[in-house]
Amino acid sequence: MAIVAMASLVLFLGGNSRAAVAHTCSATDRQFMSVAQLNMAALGSLSEDYLHGDAKPAEVIDQTQSAILGLRNTDPSDPSLSKTRAILRAMFVEYTRAIRADARHKNPGQYIYRAYGLANFAHDVLSDAQPGLMRRGCDVTPLL
Structure with a gap:
């Protein structure tokens, strides 16, 4: 099921095509870039706290839900x-699933694996x- 979902996402999003894209800024x-950067930083910090026992699962889940909502409100x-x-929205969903699984003392590995795969896909895009974005005046370096 997970493979089908990932394949559908790749097909829906167009894969890693090298076709010429008309970029905008x-x-x-x-x-979007500001919201994504802010949410990635916030989740990164909170995830570190969670791994060290300084944050509760509910706090991390709240942050992932906030990130999903924040991204939904961009266009x-x-x-x-x-x-x-x-x-990124799909990545945050998988990360939420991982934290929920971990909080229930279940193996979060499959969700973390998918979240990291999606993060790598976003990085490649x-x-x-x-x-092209830099030529238009948009620096995506902070998101890489």
Whole structure:
């Protein structure tokens, strides 16, 4: 089931194509980049706290839900940023599942594996788009 879901996501999002993309750097693109960067930093910090026993599962889950909502409220016009938005939302869903599994003393491995796979996919999309976005004035380096 997980493989089917991942394959569907890759097909839906277009894979890792090298076709020419018309990049933009609109206000909505910049908003997405800011929201994504803020949520990635917040979740990274809270995840470290969780791993060291300084944060409760509910706090991490609340942060992932906040990140999903924050991304849902963005609408980047750049095709690569739009693709990244969908990937990050899926990544946060998988991370939520991992924390829930861990809190229930279940193995979170499958969810972490998918979350990291999605993170790598987002990284690849952003890396490929970086030169074109930079030419338009959008620096995605903080998201890499």
